[in-house]
Amino acid sequence: MIMAYERTYIMLKPDVLKRGIMGEIIARIERKGYSIADIKMISLDEKILKEHYCHISGESFFSEIVEYMTSGPVVGLIVEGEKAVKGMRILIGATKFEDAVAGTIRGDFASDTTFNIIHGSDSVENAEIEIKRFFG
Secondary structure, eight states: OOOOEEEEEEEEOHHHHHHTOHHHHHHHHHHTTOEEEEEEEEOOOHHHHHHHTTTTTTSTTHHHHHHHHTSSOEEEEEEEEETHHHHHHHHHOOSSGGGOOBTBHHHHHOOSSTTOSEEEOSSHHHHHHHHHHHHO
């Protein structure tokens, strides 16, 4: 049986560092069986955020996202493992914090949809684009 070994891009947002929960989130990723292939702290600017969030850059709330995402560094991770993209999306939980169930990262730590702790690529194709964008 051929397994689907994948790489995905995960971003721990500024409040993760401010709240001191980075270690716990990384531990959850590793306990799930995924490997951290690369990790780095990144300071974002509006240009890269417009590229990363191009699908919502025209929305009225985009300026709030820029303000939040530039309020401190983020931590970029390349996570690897079997079906890593889908598996990480399940571990992360729903984007809207009120829909994220207990036991998921957002369900346990997020208290607002804008400030929802973590980003994870939504497809293998987007993972490669995002890895290239944030890791070169």
